[in-house]
Each structure stands twice: as structure tokens, then as C-alpha cells.
Amino acid sequence: MVALSTNLSQDFYKHVKELIFRPMKTVDKAMGLLRHFTPTQPEIGLSELARLADLDKATTRRILVSLSKHHFIEQNQITKAYRLGSGFLHLARVREATTPITAIANQTVDWLSEVTNETAHASVAGPSALITIAHKEPHRGTVVMIDPTEPLPFHATASGIAYLAFNDPEVMNAALRQQLGKYTEFTETNPDAIRQRVAKAKADGFFLNEHGFESDVAGLAMPYFNADGSAAGAIAVAMPITRKSEELVTKIKRNVAAASARITTAIGGVLHPNVQQLMR
Amino acid sequence: MVALSTNLSQDFYKHVKELIFRPMKTVDKAMGLLRHFTPTQPEIGLSELARLADLDKATTRRILVSLSKHHFIEQNQITKAYRLGSGFLHLARVREATTPITAIANQTVDWLSEVTNETAHASVAGPSALITIAHKEPHRGTVVMIDPTEPLPFHATASGIAYLAFNDPEVMNAALRQQLGKYTEFTETNPDAIRQRVAKAKADGFFLNEHGFESDVAGLAMPYFNADGSAAGAIAVAMPITRKSEELVTKIKRNVAAASARITTAIGGVLHPNVQQLMR
DNA sequence: GACCAACGGTTCAATATTGTCACCATCGGC
């Protein structure tokens, strides 16, 4: 009886811990600072960064000083603002040498754009959105143009929904806790409706988004996978909505599935059955 | 008298602090872990990493867990080994959007290789060596081939010496404190001799290295500069030593200087006079 | 199949680091 209750409470503790335990708060804070540097705001002053990250100025500065020792942060000597350093170039190269995802994604996207004759793009999970790592527009008149520096919000893009569908529910919860931007008048910003979309994507193995991020554009996306079966990112085709037909969608679906399989196997991941079956 | 001695001790304290004060040890440790991932050893187990970084296993693991929360570290689910995550792809893109050093370096290296008709390469400062960010071999028979994934050790390459020459002396001291590898039978590994080379490079504005990193290869390098006047990295030309002549070296020197100037201005840096005068 | 060594992973009291907050110096507008 006593033993039982002890085991129970231990299990419960462990469970809670897995959910909320955050070792190394300091590291979390440091990494949290980095996410505020974006293509649209690449340099940030001390006070503003502290405000953004919800940290004390002194703390923020100490972290920045430490990061700059390792070339991860640089300071503009004139404005005193901070920006990302060259250290990331190095680590991105090492990462790419290990897992050549950018190279594979480029190849795959080129192929996908060619066979579908529409714009294709691939993305990986970033801190609060997906980041485009490869894109290609086909050579013809009306195509969807992509800004590769613009983050793809989870809730408003086909890629984002597809990514969330094959990841830990906690990732989705975190995504829905953010401010959900309205990019077109049709962008779905109701968390419950988005959860339904994610559930549908999980069942179908893909997601088709219309007008959600850009007007008059439909995107069809599937995730590609890590070795543990979770989504690592997404690959998608974007078409002008006027061109959308059942036939085209079927074709794109099959090709995107093949592209997902290609990237997944190249990075040593395991394909989810729901995606796999779409290749047929 | 009292005031004087107080000021003195405060100044002394401040001086010592600047030398040894390391705020945010935790951040230092976390960043220190990252440097052990290299193209040749991209996945590292917990115990080995702890040994390499000279940290406790428990500490190491807590840091890794925190980093992986932010996509900076991934774990191979089968071998349990850790590797760099996709987060760096994102930050490298942001950094590149801010300071397009890779793009500029590629252009410049292409040009430099064409006008000199020899192999050209550019590098940025990494944690313990320079990292190649761009390289180009000319189209002809005998040229020097470069492995772009191999780090360029500070002490054994023209680029490394040129970089150290225009940076804080403390960077050089740190570099010389490392194990100084012997890559050819001519590699200089005596710290004092290396210091002399660095001093010469500082006076000349460039450095010519022969047989130091690869046999039968001569490299001529100059730094390019940050906004604060310190070296950010180096640009170099490598030629087979059999082709080396006073005439060729003069030509290369002038062209490398132009290349350094181009990169420096593109990233908003200030060119050091010693390098500038070599363009004439 | 029993031993061993090495691995990944975890715990909790002891301890070192960090956050807080009040503070300075400087800048630009008014």
C-alpha cells in the first residue's frame, strides 16, 4: 500500500517533470534571445531586446557578451545595436555536412517544380514558424512568387499545418499560444478551427490551404520526417487558385508525396504511412 | 591618499575583471559544446562530449536537452549520439540577410580566381580556426585543390596568420595556446616563431606561407575587416610552389588587396591602411 | 550465463551563479 502510493507519486512527479521541467534556464534565455533577430529586424538595441525577450537589461547584456565571445553575436560599434555573428555560418556548414538537407531540398524542389509546373518550396522548423530553405518557380507566365526570407506561420500556411499535424501536440499548443496573424481576409485564426485542420491533415497525410497566407493562392503541403518519426519540416507546391482542379491537385499530391519521401530518406528519417500511401 | 588608493584598487579590479571575468559561465559552456561538432565528427555521444568539453556528464546532458528544445541539437534516436540541429540553418540565413558575406565572398573569390588564374578562397573566423566560406579553382591543368569543409588552422596557413595579425593580441594568445598541429614537415609550430610571422604580416599587410599547410603549395592571404577595424576573416590565393615568382606574387598581392577591399566595404568594414596601400 | 566495463541518464544537498534594482553617463529633443 505504501509502496504503491510512493510509486504513484513518483510516476506522477516524473510525468509533470517531463511536461514542465526546464533544465538550464540560462541556456533557454540565451537561445530565446537569438530568436528575436529576423531578416526584418536584424539589429536590436539592448533595451529593446531585453523588452522583447522579457529579461532584465543586465541579464540580457551578460548573455550577449558571452555569446559575442563565441562569435555568435556582434555589436554595431556606432549604433551599439547587436546582431547575429558569423559563428552561425560555421555551424550551419557543419550541420549541412552532416545532414545535407539544404542540398537535398534544393534538388527535390527543382524536380518538384518541373514535374508539377508550379512553384515548389521546402522549409524547416524555425523557432516560431517554418523557414524556407529551398524554392523554385517554373518558367511560365502566371506562377506564385515566394519571398524566401519570409517565415511561414504555422497556422496560416499549408506547410505549417502539415508540420504541426505530424509533431508533438505540445508543439501545436505552443504555436497556437502565439499571436495568430491575419494575412488575408480568409486566414483562419480561431485556435479550435486550426486544431481541426491539423487533425484533418494528420488523417489525410497532407494539407490543402486556400487564400490562407496569400490571396488567390492555394498551397498543398506534406511534412518530411526525422528518424524518430516526427516532422522535420514541410515541402509544398503553391498554385494560383484559378488553376486549381481536382486533376491538378491529385497530380500534385502524388508528386509532393514522392518529394517528401525523397527528402525523408535522404536525411535518414522514417516516412509516416499516411504520407506514404499518397504516392500511389 | 585614501581616495587615490581606492581608485587604484578599483582600477586594478576593473583591469583584472576585463581579463578574467566571464559572465554567464553557463552560456560559455553551452557554446563551448557546439564547437566540438565538426565535419569529421558530426555526431558525438554524451560521455565523449563531456570528456571533450571537460564538463560533467550531468551538466553536459542538461545543456544538450536545453539546446535541443530550440532545435540547435538533435539526437540520433538509435545511437543516442547528439548532432547539430536545424536551428543553425535558420540563423545563418538571417545573418546572411543582414551581412551577405557568403554571397559577396563567392563573387569576389570567383573574380579573384579568374584574374590570378589560381585557386582563391575566403574564410571567416570560427571557434578555433578559420572556416572556408567560398572557394574557386581556375580552369587549367595544375591547380591547388581545396577541401571546403576542412578548417584552416591559425598557425599553419597564410589566412590564419593574416587574420591573427589584424586582431586583438588575446585572440592570438588563445590560438597559440592550442595544440599546434604539424601538417607538413615545414609547418612552423614554435609559438615565438609564429608570433614573429604575425608581426611581419601586420607590418606588410599580407602573409605569404610556403609548405605550411600542404606540401608544395604557397598561399598569399590578407584579412578583410569589421566595422571596428578588426579582422573578420581572410581571403587568399593558393598556387603550386613551382609557379611562384616575384612577378606572380606581385600580381596576386595587388589582386588579393582589391578583393579584401571589396569584401570589407561590402560588409561595412574599415580597411586597414597596411592592406589598402597594397592595391597600388 | 555470469562477469565486467562503458554507456546514457538521473538525483539531491552543497555551492556558485544569476536576477534584481538602484544607479551612472550619455544622447537628442524641447
Next chain:
DNA sequence: GCCGATGGTGACAATATTGAACCGTTGGTC
């Protein structure tokens, strides 16, 4: 010369980090 903003700093209480010792597994050896 004041105001409110900025970047930056220091002392000490509050808190997060540490590390020896501890599991439970795995894989090799005899």
C-alpha cells in the same frame, strides 16, 4: 537645463547549477 530615452554597471539576496554517486542497459569476453 530639463526630460526621457538609451547603453552600461555593481552589490547582494535569490536561485539555478553542479557533481559524486546512483540506476538500468548494452555489448563484449571468458
